[in-house]
Amino acid sequence: LQSFLSVFRSLPSLEKTVGKCLILLKPQASRLVVQLHCKYGVTKTHNLAFQECERLQAVFDTQRCASSLRAPARVLAEAVVHFPQTLAEVTLGAGPGGKISLQNYVEDEAERSKMMVTELCLAEDEFQTVAVAPGSCITFCLKEFRGLLTFAEASNLPLTIHYDVPGRPVIFTLDDAVLEVHLVLATLSDTESNSQPPTANGVSHLPAPSDDFADDLESYMIAMETSAYEEGPGVPPSPTFPLRTPRPAESDPEQEEEEEEEGAVPGTPPHKKFRSLFFGSVLTPGGPGLAPTQEVLAEDSDGEY
Amino acid sequence: MRFRAKIVDLACLNHFSRVINTIAKLAKTCTLCLTDSKLYFILSDKVANGGVSMWCELCQGNFFDEFQMEGVAAEHNKIYLELVPENLSRALKTAQSAKAVKMKLTNKHCPCLRVAVELPSLSSSSRIVTHDIPVGVIPRRLWNDFREPSVPDFDVSIYLPVLKTMKSVVERMKNLSNSIVIEANLSGEMNLKIETDLVSVTTHFKDLGNPPWASEDGCQSSAQGRDLESMAEARIDIRKLQQLLAGQQVNPTKALCNIVSKRIVHFILLHEDVSLQYFIPALA
Numbered sequence: 001l002q003s004f005l006s007v008f009r010s011l012p013s014l015e016k017t018v019g020k021c022l023i024l025l026k027p028q029a030s031r032l033v034v035q036l037h038c039k040y041g042v043t044k045t046h047n048l049a050f051q052e053c054e055r056l057q058a059v060f061d062t063q064r065c066a067s068s069l070r071a072p073a074r075v076l077a078e079a080v081v082h083f084p085q086t087l088a089e090v091t092l093g094a095g096p097g098g099k100i101s102l103q104n105y106v107e108d109e110a111e112r113s114k115m116m117v118t119e120l121c122l123a124e125d126e127f128q129t130v131a132v133a134p135g136s137c138i139t140f141c142l143k144e145f146r147g148l149l150t151f152a153e154a155s156n157l158p159l160t161i162h163y164d165v166p167g168r169p170v171i172f173t174l175d176d177a178v179l180e181v182h183l184v185l186a187t188l189s190d191t192e193s194n195s196q197p198p199t200a201n202g203v204s205h206l207p208a209p210s211d212d213f214a215d216d217l218e219s220y221m222i223a224m225e226t227s228a229y230e231e232g233p234g235v236p237p238s239p240t241f242p243l244r245t246p247r248p249a250e251s252d253p254e255q256e257e258e259e260e261e262e263g264a265v266p267g268t269p270p271h272k273k274f275r276s277l278f279f280g281s282v283l284t285p286g287g288p289g290l291a292p293t294q295e296v297l298a299e300d301s302d303g304e305y
Numbered sequence: 306m307r308f309r310a311k312i313v314d315l316a317c318l319n320h321f322s323r324v325i326n327t328i329a330k331l332a333k334t335c336t337l338c339l340t341d342s343k344l345y346f347i348l349s350d351k352v353a354n355g356g357v358s359m360w361c362e363l364c365q366g367n368f369f370d371e372f373q374m375e376g377v378a379a380e381h382n383k384i385y386l387e388l389v390p391e392n393l394s395r396a397l398k399t400a401q402s403a404k405a406v407k408m409k410l411t412n413k414h415c416p417c418l419r420v421a422v423e424l425p426s427l428s429s430s431s432r433i434v435t436h437d438i439p440v441g442v443i444p445r446r447l448w449n450d451f452r453e454p455s456v457p458d459f460d461v462s463i464y465l466p467v468l469k470t471m472k473s474v475v476e477r478m479k480n481l482s483n484s485i486v487i488e489a490n491l492s493g494e495m496n497l498k499i500e501t502d503l504v505s506v507t508t509h510f511k512d513l514g515n516p517p518w519a520s521e522d523g524c525q526s527s528a529q530g531r532d533l534e535s536m537a538e539a540r541i542d543i544r545k546l547q548q549l550l551a552g553q554q555v556n557p558t559k560a561l562c563n564i565v566s567k568r569i570v571h572f573i574l575l576h577e578d579v580s581l582q583y584f585i586p587a588l589a
Binding site (some may be wrong): 109118122 | 389393395398414415420426427428429430432433434435436437438439
């Protein structure tokens with residue numbers, strides 16, 4: 001394809017100089033000929049070598065897909081922009097309340113606690129058609145999808161997504177008066193279900209909805225503090241912060257001395273806080289008069305989203 | 306232990322994003338300390354960082370429309386988190402046209418800083434993008450590791466030249482050498498020098514000015530009574546200096562450095578509502 005594309009590389013100059021373009025096939029010579037008839041009687045002929053190969057036909061049928069969605073390409077393009085360019089796979093799901101979500105796919109549990117998880121929710125009314133099995137979700141390659149989106153956006157065409165159960169291919173279609181595009185991608189099959197076993201009709205569950213989570217890290221903190229002297233099994237490993245082995249008990253004056261020597265030339269005056277010299281105000285850490293802990297009578301809920 | 310904050314104003318959001326972008330360029334992982342009035346991004350000097358340390362301080366009131374935090378206990382009303390600032394930078398990158406950005410500390414599978422961006426959409430409800438950034442909660446017994454560094458007893462304090470100029474000089478010098486010597490005196494002169502077997506290059510800056518530091522009563526700082534022409538110098542890793550200069554997205558209101566001869570260079574970059582201190586130790 002590269003050699004074919006190179007003929008049309010510079011669109012602006014083509015538009016200015018080319019009158020007509022002739023494409024013909026010379027099967028005996030195994031050549032695809034592209035002839036550009038330009039201004040001033042100039043003709044550029046490109047002879048591209050080709051090799052015949054077996055025809056590959058993907059077997060798919062959009063009619064057999066349980067779910068479909070249709071949206072302007074722009075909406076989907078705006079949605080994927082929030083995911084990093086290097087992200088390989090994305091999970092599309094039909095959530096509660098008619099929301100369609102896109103989430104970056106994270107391979108295993110260990111990675112989940114280290115990687116940032118991004119989720120975007122689109123409301124049902126952003127789509128032109130929504131006919132999805134509730135709770136359904138599929139995971140497919142984002143990179144390929146992005147490529148199709150770029151094309152769809154440029155041609156200003158709506159994109160239809162047909163999908164079924166995880167493992168069955170997802171089919172993206174674009175059509176218009178002059179062309180019809182089908183992009184078929186494999187989806188990840190749901191071999192290890194993370195929460196519940198798949199229901200009878202093969203619909204698997206989306207990752208837990210974002211609404212119910214614990215705001216409160218009190219229990220986590222308590223676990224952390226108590227596990228200081230025993231490697232507590234209950235504390236989940238923190239992503240970047242390894243649980244350090246406790247320091248042997250040091251007497252306080254010893255510690256103070258160590259810190260003073262840090263970075264100071266011996267025999268120098270006591271440390272200065274830069275604020276106190278530069279701006280003339282000194283801020284002591286921990287501040288005066290902190291309000292006593294308020295008893296939380298009602299948990300604040302965040303039902304807005 | 307709770308934390309919730311919200312930014313509604315786009316200018317504040319952009320400003321905050323720029324600060325985060327700068328931090329992300331300086332540290333792969335750093336500590337975020339939250340108090341009820343301030344946020345601190347801290348990198349403490351470890352061998353792994355090449356001995357550099359960073360202290361960046363922001364007043365929450367200048368950025369957030371809503372800010373509520375509750376520390377571990379009333380007398381320890383702070384939260385210390387370890388995170389990868391690049392994640393936060395990425396989360397804010399596509400929030401440029403947001404209606405609101407909310408941040409919250411949560412504990413779904415593991416402690417996370419949840420950044421929820423509310424974006425405008427043509428439909429009746431807004432689009433919401435949530436980014437769950439994993440964080441490490443730093444226990445109280447380790448908080449001492451993250452105290453504000455003191456200003457070293459410097460030999461010379463001098464204002465930096467225009468950062469853009471300094472950056473382009475250092476970038477070119479980086480191609481020739483791994484270390485750079487910064488020297489300056491109390492007459493407002495600074496030289497950046499590199500020396501290799503084949504070549505030595507020096508860039509001279511004049512009339513930079515020396516900041517006035519009020520000395521505490523009774524103490525004799527190294528800077529007092531010092532010969533005005535005498536240069537204090539330190540040889541530092543050029544990549545660290547280049548990282549610092551390249552990370553600056555906005556020109557600071559004040560930029561200066563304090564040199565402790567052959568020990569450490571302490572950079573202070575001040576903006577209206579953000580202050581950044583960066584320490585680069587001298588090479589052996």
